[in-house]
Amino acid sequence: MSKKIKKTETDKDAAQVNTTIEGTTPENAAETNPVDKTQGTENPEENKPSLFSKSLDEENVKRNVYVDKEEAERFLEQQRKKKKRNRIIATTISVIVVLVAVFVVYKVIFGGNVGYIKWLRDYIVMNDPKPVGAGIDLDAGMTEIAKVKNSQGGETILKFSPADQLLILDITNAKGDRKEIRSWPAPLESEMDPATKDDPYPKYKKNHDIISSLVRLGWTASNLDGGKDWGINQNDKLTIEYYMIENGFKVKYTIPVEITKTNNMAETYKVNYEFSIGVEFYLDENGDLVVNVPKKDVHEDKEEKDYDNDSDEMPRVASIACLPFISAKRQGDSGYYVTPDGSGGLTYFDVPRISTYDEYQKRIYGYDDIFDVFNYPNMTNETISLPAFGTIDDEVMLTCFATESEANASILMGKPGTKSLPFYYISYYFKWREFYQAKLSNGGSEYTFLEVPSGIGDFTMKYMFEIDSSKDYSYVDVAKNIRNFIIEKWGNDKKTLDYLKNSEVDVNTEENKNKNPDVLNLKVFVADINRASVSIFPTYKVMTTFGQIKDIIGDTKTVLPKIRYSVLGWQQNGYYGNITRKYNIGLAMGGSGGLKDLNSYAAESDATVSADVNMLILYGNPKGASLRQAVVKNPGTFYVNYKLVSTAGVFRRDSDYYYMSPRYYNNKMLSNDIKNLSKLGFKNLDLQQLGNLLYTDYNKENALLRQQGLEYYRSWIVKYKEVFDTVSVYYGYEYAASVADNILDIPTETSRLFSIDESVPLLEIVYHGLVDYYSSAVNRSSDYTKTILRSIEYGAFLTYEVTHEPTEELRYTNYNSLFKAQYGELSKDIQKGYVIADKVLAPVAAAEITGHRCVDGARSGNVYCTEYSNGIKVYVNYGDEAFETEDGVVPALGIGLVTNGAFETVNVG
Template sequence: MFNAKWKLAALAAVLLAGGGSVISVYGGGASDAPGTAVMAAGAAADAQSNGNSGADGGSDGGIALTPAKPDRQDELSFFRSNGYTKPEAAVQPPVPAAKIEAGYEPIGQNGKMALYMNKKTFAIQLQDLASGYVWSSVPSAKDFQAEELNEDWKNAMQSPFIIDFFAEDAFRTTSNYRSLQGKAASMKAIDNGMEVTYELPAIQSKLTVRVALDKDGLVVRLLNDSIQEKGPSRIASVQMYPFLGSVRGGSVPGYLFIPDGSGALIRFTDNHSQFDEPYVGQIYANDIAVTGFDGMGSTVRYPVFGIVHGVNKNALVGMVEDGKMNAEIVAYPSGVNTNFYWISTRFQIRSAYFQPTSKAMGGINMYTKNKTEGDKQVRYHLLSGSKADYVGMAQEYKGYLEQNGMLPEASGSSANAGGDIPMRLDLLGSEMAPGILKRGVVKMTSFAEAQAILEDLKKAGIRNIQAGIQGWGKSGITGAQPAAPGYEKAIGGKQGLKTLLEYTKREGIGLYLNTDYTNLISGAPRVEPRADAVRMVNNRLIEYRYVGRYVSDLYKDLKGYMLSPATAQKLAAKDFSNFRKDGLDQAALNSTGFFLYSDYNKKHKLNRTKSAELYGSIGEEAAKQSLKLNISVPNDYMLKHASAYFDMPLTSAQFMYTTDTVPFVPIVMHGVMPYYAGYGNNNPDPELDMLRAIEYGANPAFLVTHEPSWKLQNTPSGFLYTTQYQDWAPEIKKQYAKANEVLKQVQQASIAGRSVPALGIVKVSYDNGVSVWVNYTSSDYKAGGVTVKARSAAAVTGGEQP
């Protein structure tokens, strides 16, 4: 993403195969170099080769590869890295049988599953009535015997919840129901389940948890109002039934799914490294109004996770519902503290923060006094057979979003089925420039020059273009944020936009203005930091140096703040009305909602739930104005307002303990709305990255300027090194033609399946009967009647679906 989101990322750093007929092919040409997968900005990117859990790439069920090149094995090792997906074993190991243990009583049944509880330990078991498979919240006696655990871990694994609490000195301690001498204060049957009030004498606290079945799955709910704390300790977080589905080492074949980037897997194995830390994904990012930018970790935009016990055999998918505004997804790989793999939701009740007491930054550690808002709830659905893998999880999650009205009712695509795919082309209009007495503006692309660029692309046969203007406001893209009303004269002013808009409407090109309601820059005419910027829990403004350390020191005085969601909603409503008056029918949000934060300003105090509602109202305001809203990496609560999805994640952070990267988010979104890859001219290996985009079904996107990039050298956008259209025009036309030839066959279809027949070879099947094959390797690949050239992709009709 350009500019605002890039700066926020920088800020966070500071702070089986069937035959068929080939109908279209993208040929990238043979290459000996395997290329480099793009890492998520600011994320940990230590790629680890964890060995192949399936085929070795030499052959698979009679599918032959062309003779290996001398460096073939080195290349195949590259595709064993966690930046790609490994093939599944041709023969899956058996899944150990599980049964309903003695002492468990039935407490619910919904036709799909049966729920049992041990009313002495409050452990639960969940049985899939279709397959008979049993999921347990406590590891088996065999696993306990095999594992050398200290008393705390033994207690934790047998407890209905893990709990963190703050002592009087604000020191945070992790414990559990059993270690805290827990007992049931009350227990009562509810519809298809049980409600238990737990008493924790060691910290003089109580809390109530409901566990029950509804028509679709298992629901576990913590009643927020039930939390009572009579002693000096205060509850910090709760994880309910955290060991549901846990696996000891490689005793069960399968994996954990974590919602990192596009999606990632942690396969179960006995052969693994020792790891220092678990995966902790904060849903909607850290609340910077509490934590600041220090210690920013992984961000979860779609609160879903899963466990597979035998690929295409048994799976459990969890979806965080109530309380997700203040929750994390935590996954422990085997090798962190114990040899168990486990994953759960950690609901935050209170958070720690630092309270300065002097200008020299002395201070004390504290924690928020009030509990986070609302009940906390996680839902579990069971999957079996061919649906029991990450693809089935994505399809289940997509159905969940649809059922709950969280997806747009109809696709926002401007393309017809079978027509050309859309291309996103953003043009940078103007940027702030240095000056002796005051700063000026550097013109990079006028409205007239933007039209000339679009005309050139149309002549090249690119008919479906979605064009955006960055830096259209007065003083350029950085000069005034949020952008002030009006259009920069240096690029043609209001009349220039009018002329461009007339052209785009005549030619059927979509035109939008890129805007943002997250950053507030000191000196912006529409807002004032003390009134409109977010205040932290310690009453300080969230202030940071807006320009990154690698950009010119000429702007080191440029201070950035986070715009209050309340102000953001008011400004957006006004701007959207003006956009419509000016003839526009689209807009784009660059980073609004990228971080979800509270606001402790006493005049308009907001918690994260209210902030999310205000961001949602921005989408509702766009709908009132009949304005299509293109959103960059929208959080789940913004999806229903999006006409298009910008900057689709095409990789994971590749943490050392992950074994595979998978396209979970694209599987959810394909066929719902058009989505686009990040800017292609930012990629280190355009050929490889285009293949990745094709595999993930992402449309191409580019950021260009009329003027040469060197003119940005002494501006806040000095990090943009290669944008001149004249340099990029041939490559843009080439990449678009190749992507379009394949993706136009499937652009409005949904992803029905995905398989990896061999290392570096992927087959993605769509519900319209077309499959997209991608060959990342430097050797041609043959499967039945299908041949996919080295470093290329092909769309194939018919044949066996994965």
């Protein structure tokens, strides 16, 4: 007999679902179903026919179907329970959905916009404004505000004329020299407004409002108007108030703004807003002028005045440049600007300019890839490593420092003709908010928006003027001022400082010889992913195995003892491998064991082997890390892409890589990296990005400002240094150089811009002796001789980059710009470079650069001389002919070295 149980009458009501036994009838059911045998005997209550069962029975009898009541009850009970459970689940889900919906609606309607990112307050300086005293009459003429003894033995008097909006610094020195520095230059006869010709301070007939503005202000009336950025006096509704403060005065600007808006009914209406800023000008204890813009004195109208709640559409301040024309110079004047662009650049006032109309404007500490978006790779530019610039003029030198919020400042430089102004000008340009490009819809056009939140604190800059009628100031003096400034800023953190304080130290003693650093950095390239291979089976080109690195060390260390080795591309998949999985080192390279073995060998051989570590660029997808949390975002909704530059000089399409959020690295990766690098046996590290890449992060999870980012970087270097012997950074932004042991690939050129006429070793003069620095790889340049000469001139130890395999193998990798690097071919060049560096640079490693000049001409000549605090002079000759100097004849393409008065030559070419 079949025992198959099937559902019958799959009906509308679950109660009607019963079970039957096929082939049974009421008559034979008792036989077939043992349960039925007890029916009506054991439990009379149970046998009471319910209305439900009765109806079922009757229905089933009619249909000639047997029903097992108990089974049915049990089934129904199950159904009821199931129903109840489902109801609970459904209710719970509904509640959750409703809650989520409410949350989303709440967030969408009442805020949560990315514009309202809450920045951390760490490392942001926000002091109270100085207490104000009496107000100054708007019509007052030139008034003496403060008088302070200055560091030159004289005094500095701060004067100000509200009527003329003219600030004057009246400076005297111990010799009795006196100079007046004006906040805006006096107009020439032809430029004067005839009506004011006889005034003590005549006005310009053109653009006087711009020129006389103490402040250049950038702001937007609404978020979408593109912004205004020019002299604050240009605003005819401007209200100005002046107040005395300690040793200075304060100006308060208030700007009313009327915005026409449209409501939902397409009706226009006007809304009045106003915003104000206060700027403090005062003398410090050294008589230097300090300009401070306290964040607490920036007041934007936050009152809700908008009927349609479109609160984005209100005036906001974007940027400020103070005293934009205090260093203004005319075409043909003597002197120049000194900018820390790359190694340092000079802009002469007597060089006619190519007809371009754009201003030079560069961020201190490089581009911010979140905001600076380029259609094509920017190949022109070096970046700015120091928060300072200088001006050299007849008998006057200005060194200007950005002392607070420098990471959000740019150096702004204009030339005659720019903005229709007749002079060169230079100043800092601080940004409270950044403009950025974003789309309103995916397929739509890009618009320019201004950031809504502003996390930046006080902006402070310091103007240090020096006068001396008998002195011929140069960029070397500017560099020395900057050096003193950063020594003070770095404090005693820098271990080399004590050693350097005595610049007369004899570097030839045994003790001091040991302090001589390695004079040559040999980068050894291990591997890179092979672009020709497909993603299913990626392969990588191993150019040097760890065993081969040992051979190279063995080959060089005994002959060239003062050499350090940087190991590049050792991690999983090589140089462009993913940093979240970097410790799974490929066996083809030698594996983790091979790397440990290399490090042990290095320790035994007393060789400095340093691991080049990619810290923040995520090549490929960040495996093991959430994109949402780990990756930097821009103020729009998008992750910020890092793109490689193709050989042809455009961005590569298939290289949509990411930047890692510094806070994510700090919280999730830092300690693991320290542990893992340590485990591999490394004693020294070359940390990528920390010295040459700074960005804002708009990822809500990890939002971070540049000014905070640099503090994170600095803290990481310090943490790494607690575990590792030396930590090096690339390029050498000041904040990283302050704590790192070495700088690699230091720039030895300035940018290739029409605004800059000459490269000078400003950065090198500042750093020399404070921190050891190395040039970029000599064999990456097209002219080895000139590259070596430049490195020697700038005091940079040499670098070479080598592989064991022929570099042809790199042809189809991202690393194919290295086309001459096989160790076998280069070993003689390396040896030669080492000998030169050891002979010329080792003796001056701890000394300060005290002089640098062009010997065979006023500027841009062929022969240069660098002088050191220990008396050593180094001449380099880039020319094809020997050149006779006061110390001896420097050979063509060679070096002249003066030690203790003795002259000797070194041939390079």
